[in-house]
Amino acid sequence: xxxxxxxxxxxxxxxxxxxxxxxxxxxxxxxxxxxxxxxxxxxxxxxxxxxxxxxxxxxxxxxxxxxxxxxxxxxxxxxxxxxxxxxxxxxxxxxxxxxxxxxxxxxxxxxxxxxxxxxxxxxxxxxxxxxxxxxxxxxxxxxxxxxxxxxxxxxxxxxxxxxxxxxxxxxxxxxxxxxxxxxxxxxxxxxxxxxxxxxxxxxxxxxxxxxxxxxxxxxxxxxxxxxxxxxxxxxxxxxxxxxxxxxxxxxxxxxxxxxxxxxxxxxxxxxxxxxxxxxxxxxxxxxxxxxxxxxxxxxxxxxxxxxxxxxxxxxxxxxxxxxxxxxxxxxxxxxxxxxxxxxxxxxxxxxxxxxxxxxxxxxxxxxxxxxxxxxxxxxxxxxxxxxxxxxxxxxxxxxxxxxxxxxxxxxxx
Amino acid sequence: xxxxxxxxxxxxxxxxxxxxxxxxxxxxxxxxxxxxxxxxxxxxxxxxxxxxxxxxxxxxxxxxxxxxxxxxxxxxxxxxxxxxxxxxxxxxxxxxxxxxxxxxxxxxxxxxxxxxxxxxxxxxxx
Amino acid sequence: xxxxxxxxxxxxxxxxxxxxxxxxxxxxxxxxxxxxxxxxxxxxxxxxxxxxxxxxxxxxxxxxxxxxxxxxxxxxxxxxxxxxxxxxxxxxxxxxxxxxxxxxxxxxxxxxxxxxxxxxxxxxxxxxxxxxxxxxxxxxxxxxxxxxxxxxxxxxxxxxxxxxxxxxxxxxxxxxxxxxxxxxxxxxxxxxxxxxxxxxxxxxxxxxxxxxxxxxxxxxxxxxxxxxxxxxxxxxxxxxxxxxxxxxxxxxxxxxxxxxxxxxxxxxxxxxxxxxxxxxxxxxxxxxxxxxxxxxxxxxxxxxxxxxxxxxxxxxxxxxxxxxxxxxx
Ligand code: SF4
Ligand code: SF4
Numbered sequence: 001x002x003x004x005x006x007x008x009x010x011x012x013x014x015x016x017x018x019x020x021x022x023x024x025x026x027x028x029x030x031x032x033x034x035x036x037x038x039x040x041x042x043x044x045x046x047x048x049x050x051x052x053x054x055x056x057x058x059x060x061x062x063x064x065x066x067x068x069x070x071x072x073x074x075x076x077x078x079x080x081x082x083x084x085x086x087x088x089x090x091x092x093x094x095x096x097x098x099x100x101x102x103x104x105x106x107x108x109x110x111x112x113x114x115x116x117x118x119x120x121x122x123x124x125x126x127x128x129x130x131x132x133x134x135x136x137x138x139x140x141x142x143x144x145x146x147x148x149x150x151x152x153x154x155x156x157x158x159x160x161x162x163x164x165x166x167x168x169x170x171x172x173x174x175x176x177x178x179x180x181x182x183x184x185x186x187x188x189x190x191x192x193x194x195x196x197x198x199x200x201x202x203x204x205x206x207x208x209x210x211x212x213x214x215x216x217x218x219x220x221x222x223x224x225x226x227x228x229x230x231x232x233x234x235x236x237x238x239x240x241x242x243x244x245x246x247x248x249x250x251x252x253x254x255x256x257x258x259x260x261x262x263x264x265x266x267x268x269x270x271x272x273x274x275x276x277x278x279x280x281x282x283x284x285x286x287x288x289x290x291x292x293x294x295x296x297x298x299x300x301x302x303x304x305x306x307x308x309x310x311x312x313x314x315x316x317x318x319x320x321x322x323x324x325x326x327x328x329x330x331x332x333x334x335x336x337x338x339x340x341x342x343x344x345x346x347x348x349x350x351x352x353x354x355x356x357x358x359x360x361x362x363x364x365x366x367x368x369x370x371x372x373x374x375x376x377x378x379x380x381x382x383x384x385x386x387x388x389x390x391x392x393x394x395x396x397x398x399x400x401x402x403x404x405x406x407x408x409x410x411x412x413x
Numbered sequence: 414x415x416x417x418x419x420x421x422x423x424x425x426x427x428x429x430x431x432x433x434x435x436x437x438x439x440x441x442x443x444x445x446x447x448x449x450x451x452x453x454x455x456x457x458x459x460x461x462x463x464x465x466x467x468x469x470x471x472x473x474x475x476x477x478x479x480x481x482x483x484x485x486x487x488x489x490x491x492x493x494x495x496x497x498x499x500x501x502x503x504x505x506x507x508x509x510x511x512x513x514x515x516x517x518x519x520x521x522x523x524x525x526x527x528x529x530x531x532x533x534x535x536x537x538x539x
Numbered sequence: 540x541x542x543x544x545x546x547x548x549x550x551x552x553x554x555x556x557x558x559x560x561x562x563x564x565x566x567x568x569x570x571x572x573x574x575x576x577x578x579x580x581x582x583x584x585x586x587x588x589x590x591x592x593x594x595x596x597x598x599x600x601x602x603x604x605x606x607x608x609x610x611x612x613x614x615x616x617x618x619x620x621x622x623x624x625x626x627x628x629x630x631x632x633x634x635x636x637x638x639x640x641x642x643x644x645x646x647x648x649x650x651x652x653x654x655x656x657x658x659x660x661x662x663x664x665x666x667x668x669x670x671x672x673x674x675x676x677x678x679x680x681x682x683x684x685x686x687x688x689x690x691x692x693x694x695x696x697x698x699x700x701x702x703x704x705x706x707x708x709x710x711x712x713x714x715x716x717x718x719x720x721x722x723x724x725x726x727x728x729x730x731x732x733x734x735x736x737x738x739x740x741x742x743x744x745x746x747x748x749x750x751x752x753x754x755x756x757x758x759x760x761x762x763x764x765x766x767x768x769x770x771x772x773x774x775x776x777x778x779x780x781x782x783x784x785x786x787x788x789x790x791x792x793x794x795x796x797x798x799x800x801x802x803x804x805x806x807x808x809x810x811x812x813x814x815x816x817x818x819x820x821x822x823x824x825x826x827x828x829x830x831x832x833x834x835x836x837x838x839x840x841x842x843x844x845x846x847x848x849x850x851x852x853x854x855x856x857x858x859x860x861x862x863x864x865x866x867x868x
Pocket of ligand 1: 465481482498502503504507509
């Protein structure tokens with residue numbers, strides 16, 4: 001296993017595709033000098049499921065539920081981005097009330113995703129008590145989501161041109177009650193995570209992503225914001241009901257004066273975003289107008305299928321998922337309800353590059369928490385894998401560029 | 414500090430729902446067959462999306478449900494102009510329920526559907 | 540001779556059973572602190588039983604005799620310590636001049652065995668784990684030795700006639716009675732040091748860095764399976780009892796039987812129960828609560844905190860006790 005470079009011996013240890021610190025398959029090869037990481041090579045591609053191809057064999061109404069299953073944690077994020085892409089492509093309007101409901105569900109999901117992440121992070125640090133604590137309190141928001149949508153995971157609530165269920169008058173107080181529960185709880189979570197001496201020891205100045213690196217490597221979501229990059233699709237390119245709500249990107253300097261860009265800062269950002277999400281839901285509940293929720297009745301749904309078939313166009317949908325910017329692209333031809341192209345770029349794909357600077361100089365003990373700190377979702381991220389004659393080829397950027405030029409030329413005819 | 418919390422928790426009831434029994438029985442199947450009382454699962458909220466119920470008499474055989482089902486659960490039986498559901502594939506999205514013009518499909522709150530055989534009686538709905 | 544034989548059989552099995560029961564209790568209590576139900580208390584026995592029927596896999600690039608020998612060595616070492624410890628109302632099976640020093644060495648042996656087994660198993664994770672195990676060992680040995688030596692020296696000073704480096708004598712003469720105010724403070728510091736050394740010695744969170752599930756997937760023990768893993772598990776369980784009993788023998792060897800004026804069999808039962816309760820409290824404080832309330836530290840952080848602050852505290856305790864011995868006689 002020893003490898004000699006620059007007359008120095010590095011040991012290489014493989015982590016993954018299966019390893020206790022990985023919740024999904026991803027492979028790392030670490031070059032080590034003692035306990036110190038010198039460099040890392042990352043090899044994705046173990047969990048490619050061909051979702052996009054499946055989506056190009058179904059009508060969008062069916063693909064909704066497929067898109068939702070790209071990720072189990074940020075499922076409604078995929079749903080929102082996908083339906084916004086379809087709505088953009090085909091020019092389907094969304095009633096305002098539906099936009100508010102989408103915001104509420106998306107923010108509830110953010111609460112649950114961030115709490116889940118906090119538990120995973122604690123587990124990676126060997127702090128299983130916090131794992132059990134966080135996952136226990138997460139039940140409340142899961143219950144609320146179940147109440148509002150009928151499903152605990154993969155809520156199947158958003159549809160093209162609206163949402164499928166309204167938030168009724170009876171449900172509102174229950175949502176408010178859950179929000180109060182989390183408000184009280186947040187203080188305890190902040191105390192347990194940010195004022196705990198062992199956690200601070202393990203995460204301060206670990207996995208540092210500098211402001212410059214975060215910008216250059218195009219990190220997104222909490223990973224970028226923890227480095228001080230004020231980047232948030234909800235603010236930069238407002239959509240849904242977000243323009244009407246008070247909201248600004250969360251950076252760690254709201255809690256501690258200086259920004260380190262380390263794992264500790266990422267915990268800060270995510271915990272503060274839980275608070276922000278609670279505020280957003282409250283605002284949304286207060287401001288939500290009465291009215292249509294869009295394409296909920298049978299006739300409307302049948303009508304929608306006809307529209308999808310008739311119209312053509314291409315569109316993009318973006319959403320600030322709990323892990324960062326999520327992007328869907330879709331393209332339709334006339335006289336076919338099946339899209340000819342569907343492309344998904346999920347936040348982990350953008351954040352993957354930031355692993356390298358974070359790992360360099362870290363210790364072996366830091367590896368699990370650094371892997372966890374971008375909240376990776378590998379299943380969303382794996383896109384390209386080329387196998388030919390039993391051999392894997394990795395295409396470089398130039399080759400890919402040449403390929404796409406070739407294809408464009410072919411399409412142009 | 415977490416310390417106070419854990420000491421407090423030591424004297425409180427655990428949060429776990431002991432479904433179906435406190436500890437794993439030797440054999441789950443014989444446990445369930447024995448008719449001993451099982452600890453109930455957590456309750457479901459109203460309008461929960463559980464196992465489908467199919468009202469065969471109401472169905473008009475329009476095939477709309479099969480068109481929107483994402484998981485190809487629904488097979489059309491042309492001789493009878495009715496449909497058949499292979500529930501082992503169902504994702505509980507409720508799209509078929511929403512679109513059916515005759516209200517022939519409903520969702521119950523039953524969700525304990527695990528089975529060894531995906532074509533078992535319980536999982537094929539006609 | 541016969542008595543010695545039966546005595547050691549009883550202690551061997553008694554120690555293993557006691558260790559596994561305490562492990563079950565520890566797991567149960569940890570679970571309750573985390574709001575879980577936790578496994579039944581007999582779960583460790585079931586685990587061992589299951590491991591014993593499982594295949595014992597020796598990796599291809601391991602060195603079989605070292606790899607297979609290490610778990611035996613670890614278990615043998617901890618069980619031997621058990622023979623020297625005063626348990627319950629029993630006087631130690633073996634004792635003699637300077638057995639305290641022997642115990643110190645024997646306590647280091649399981650960690651060494653584990654490290655050797657890790658190096659011999661030929662997996663990079665195990666090798667890193669083994670390196671960490673050695674670093675850990677070097678970190679906690681000094682505070683441990685300082686605490687023990689200070690105590691024995693002070694006792695020797697107070698009662699010149701006895702062989703103070705013998706656990707039997709230390710247990711027979713609780714140290715607190717002979718201390719002046721300075722020594723009292725020093726001894727309290729040393730108790731604290733030992734309570735922190737205990738989880739490190741037992742490789743429990745926050746010091747389980749040699750096994751570190753999420754980092755090294757089990758570290759030193761990653762390749763072990765079947766019978767070998769069962770032996771390691773048993774050794775770990777017995778070691779918990781050993782460490783607890785050692786701290787008890789050094790600092791809290793009190794018995795209830797004498798105080799209540801009971802003698803004979805009744806006194807023996809009361810003493811044994813009292814000992815078990817004391818052991819439970821020590822394990823609860825030093826193992827269960829600590830491992831539930833902390834995150835795993837890094838090897839550099841452990842090495843630093845044991846070498847600098849903890850050794851400092853241990854030495855301060857030592858100095859206080861020495862001063863006490865010199866001036867408050
Ligand atoms: S609930 Fe969804 S997946 Fe199940 S049959 Fe209906 S449309 Fe298909
Ligand atoms: S949509 Fe309703 S009426 Fe039409 S085939 Fe399906 S079940 Fe029957």
